[in-house]
Amino acid sequence: MTQLLRDAYRYAVLSRKFEDRIIHMGMAGEIPPTLHPGAGHEVCQTAALAALGPDDKVLYSHRGVAYMIARGTPLTAILADIANKEGGTNRGKGGVMHVVDVPHGVLGESGTLGGGLVVCAGVAMALKRFGKGQVVAHFFGDGGSNRGTFHESLNFSAVQRLPAIFFCENNGWAVSVPTSESTSVPDIASRAHGYGIPGVVVDGNDAFAVFDAMTTAVARARNGDGPTLIEAKVVRLAGHYIGDPQLYRPDRDLAAQKDPLPGFAEALIEAGILERADLETIDAEAQAEVERAVAVVAAAPLLDPALALQDLYA
Amino acid sequence: MTQLLRDAYRYAVLSRKFEDRIIHMGMAGEIPPTLHPGAGHEVCQTAALAALGPDDKVLYSHRGVAYMIARGTPLTAILADIANKEGGTNRGKGGVMHVVDVPHGVLGESGTLGGGLVVCAGVAMALKRFGKGQVVAHFFGDGGSNRGTFHESLNFSAVQRLPAIFFCENNGWAVSVPTSESTSVPDIASRAHGYGIPGVVVDGNDAFAVFDAMTTAVARARNGDGPTLIEAKVVRLAGHYIGDPQLYRPDRDLAAQKDPLPGFAEALIEAGILERADLETIDAEAQAEVERAVAVVAAAPLLDPALALQDLYA
Amino acid sequence: MAVITYSQAINQALVEEMERDDRVILYGEDVAIGIFGATGGLRERYGGDRVFNTPISEPLIVGSAVGAAMMGLRPVAELQFADFIFTAGDEVFLKAGMWRFMHGGAYTLPLVVRAPSGGAGFGPEHSACPEAYIMHSPGLLCAVPSTPADAKGLLKQAIRLDNPVIFFEHKSLYGTRGEVPDGEYVVPFGKAVVRREGDAVTIVAWQNMLRRVLAAADRLAADGIEAEVIDPRTLNPFDRETIIESVKKTGACVVVEEGYRTLGVGAEIAATLMEHAFPYLDKPMRRLAIPDVPIATARHFVDRIVPTEDEIYREVKALVG
Amino acid sequence: MAVITYSQAINQALVEEMERDDRVILYGEDVAIGIFGATGGLRERYGGDRVFNTPISEPLIVGSAVGAAMMGLRPVAELQFADFIFTAGDEVFLKAGMWRFMHGGAYTLPLVVRAPSGGAGFGPEHSACPEAYIMHSPGLLCAVPSTPADAKGLLKQAIRLDNPVIFFEHKSLYGTRGEVPDGEYVVPFGKAVVRREGDAVTIVAWQNMLRRVLAAADRLAADGIEAEVIDPRTLNPFDRETIIESVKKTGACVVVEEGYRTLGVGAEIAATLMEHAFPYLDKPMRRLAIPDVPIATARHFVDRIVPTEDEIYREVKALVG
């Protein structure tokens, strides 16, 4: 666990710095501003993913790129997908929304929210059939959890005892709509009760708690005991999209919000997993890695538009 | 309540006798065999509907015709819809699946199961806006409750505190699929918890219990306190459709199943609402009414096929 | 006449109809702010009872509009992206399209589903112009306004009609400007408009393709080719007559659209010309459309598959030049 | 050659492919019994791990097939009625159709969605032949088998293909009989078959309309009109060449289909003939189809709107007689 959470922190820092750079380039018009910034979610995302093994599978949501980073997808590939350059993963077809990295178990995303939930059930169906103890984790937002596919996927996965973890990142917002305006219960995890599966609420800013909840869910799934619904309460530090003025948001004053990243660092130091001196090294290495990736992608050629016609049929 | 339950019994008897006749004519090829027999469900249906007022609205499911009978739709209209004769309610377009009787608050049915749930939310939205204290009840099966629309409708109705009653008739089967094979919890009503609304399980064979549960839900809805999910455990005495051999069904031996209709009669007698002698009168009157309707419809002309092109646009 | 944007025109239509008729209600995801600007300010103005945000529940959004319309409200529901007609597929095609019919016309269904279509950079599930699916579907009226004036007039009309309307607002048009008539007006459904007169060829196009066609037509005119450009404005009802009459005059036709080519709207126009203008066709009709692939995210890929001004110019020139 | 029903042919295809490849799994509502008879006995034979009933959750049925196929299984999912492609609209059109594309071809999607279409008496939401919607949609292959032999051979091929296939089984055909080849065979996608040779007119039809067309063609032959009847067998890929070549010979074409007329498959054929056989057309192509209304429940209404043998006979006779 020590190494896993140390890595999770590294990934979270790397993701933050990388996204800051992406946002900067996006605002400057150097690359398409298509990212939905993950700031505030990274700790939760990387801590959750730390509980998966290398053969496990991930279906992610649109909130940032920490997912892929934590699974090992190179920054250059992600940035190339955003910049429509050679070296990306989906050859211009899906941009940052559809980064895919099969060897690392990054299976992709449904652009329609909630669409991934039913796909996830199918992935889990296959993993169960393969019988190798693999599991799939699907990340989605509080907003997406109101799709009917949530109901169908949780029910079916519970009936079939599928090795799936449904991980809801509840940041209190769906674009401009506060969760309280769209969702009839304070805890989305309380919906697990209606499927006869565990429903767990965790503080998404507490990496240790997220890791623990996820570890339990993964063990349950590997063991053939079926799915778990985890709800992590997180904070969306940025706008929904790059440049979102967030006029709808009373708490939009970033300064007033608590960034979970420094807290994660402190917790790691307190637990003796990191030394304070490590923080600077991690930061510096992350920044260097980001700059290297930016340079590589800057030099890469734009994708050939003839690719627009490819990859539809096998 | 006395009169309401007495009527409910009358409607249940009438529906049973009417359907028996419809099944008979359907098997004999005199009319299309399109009914999904309601035998076993009628007591529950008519008792539930007894709790509604004349200005309330109903969206029903495919399981039989007791719904419309209890609302006051003439038998001739229902039979004409089945027989594609003049005098029906939907002019050949929808048959028995789409009997509609707006003055009696019978709004219709979605042929795709679960499709009525979202329509119901919209009806409730309108009723709330009209502010006259009307409510809408939507009947659906255990099978249909697994559609994603269940989730979306219950959540939204709860958020908006809509005057809707979601009434699930759980007969343990969806065509040939036992509920335990499709649904991850024994009580569908337990799913109400995840929406923050009351979820009530009742014995659907107990008309008094059904009436009580429904009365509470209606009061809550009228009062602006929002929706209720009621689950009535009922028995499907017949096949899914007319002529269904039910080879899939271990309990298909009708004799072994308990018909709730005699029990309803006994309970009414015990409560002093009916005399034993009334039973025969009710039976005889029902049979006579059925025969009258059959005669009227037999004499009615087939619908003009030119109607196939009408009623699409207003 | 005032000059306003397409998005402002939609906002004006909503305001005017909500003022006129308090049965009109408006809802969908983020409508309180209006992510494309069209619905901003309406919640403040008409209150949360008439204008409200919904959960991310597309079947609920469209299905509840059917229920509300049945009861006499006049809901204007929004799908945040036109592609989500499939996310609410049952409710769009089977409920809105058929509910009145299958209940024998027992009530009317005055509902509008607003659906932002087209655009580049949004990816395969957020970029389509799926109007051909709607045009193929009985029971669904279909509007494809190209100018601010039409966006306003057609939306006002859509809200007043007693039938379900799928109202496509093209995302690339939201910021475009144009004159709108002063005072009260509506634009009727089923009446195409000739955007440019000519006798050499008939070009049918709408929304963003119409802009490119008009630009190409100017270049063609400089080469001495006068194209007649027809904007159908609605696809159901579809004004076949105006197209047929034009082709009888020009003898040639090109359809330019932003939908997929196979069974795109152009196919229906081809069949219509076969049936009603065959002897007048000097040459076969041609179609410019997306070559049967989803619309990739990369913007420069979109230009590769969506007809450009240049391609339109070349194609028409090759046909009649 | 054995004579079996269409339904038995589908069952045989499933058995043979499940024997051959244990990645093939089968699921849907009531598949353990098979309400139209096609999947009976398979759960007993292959066990509940490979053949299972699902909840009434169409998005789950199709969406999970995408997920399972991504991982290397070869799911055969069933929608109980073809109309339910809209109930699972997002999953059919946006997931199955686009998932591979939008992830840059990172994996294959070998899945089949079986969808019983057509028939009379089932009502507006259970009777459609919605193949034109699929034909318009990139990424979805589409089979419309007309005979037991083709049902078997196309389904076996569909299961082996690495792309999503929407496989329409016409409900009126389940009980029809025909010869199927002995031994192992598949029918390729994209190859039409000439069901009857002739030189007076080309008629394109499939599934239940094909049966009526062939009956009408016999009557036409008695009148001295030899119709060439083409069964496309798959609509994506669509064998345009066979139709074009035939029309070059006959100079006339009629398309008979059970879908809605506007933007039905006939529209695409009209456009195709415009583009590739215009000089050879002696007369305009004609379409027989459902006149843009949903399919009512009353059986005698269905006969009023679905092309009958009589109408086909009269229409063709009027065109070339």
Ligand SMILES: Cc1ncc(C[n+]2csc(CCOP(=O)(O)OP(=O)(O)O)c2C)c(N)n1
């Ligand atoms: C089916 C569907 N409806 C709407 C959208 C548009 N949309 C994209 S992100 C978003 C909000 C998502 O909120 P949530 O799921 O809570 O995730 P968050 O953005 O808060 O991380 C919406 C409405 C979509 N992509 N798919």
Ligand SMILES: Cc1ncc(C[n+]2csc(CCOP(=O)(O)OP(=O)(O)O)c2C)c(N)n1
């Ligand atoms: C969306 C949808 N899926 C499948 C069907 C086909 N179908 C009709 S009735 C039925 C079973 C319904 O079971 P349930 O809801 O429990 O009602 P019951 O028949 O038991 O009263 C099925 C699968 C349908 N009409 N709509």
Ligand SMILES: [Mg+2]
């Ligand atoms: Mg959120």
Ligand SMILES: [Mg+2]
């Ligand atoms: Mg049931």
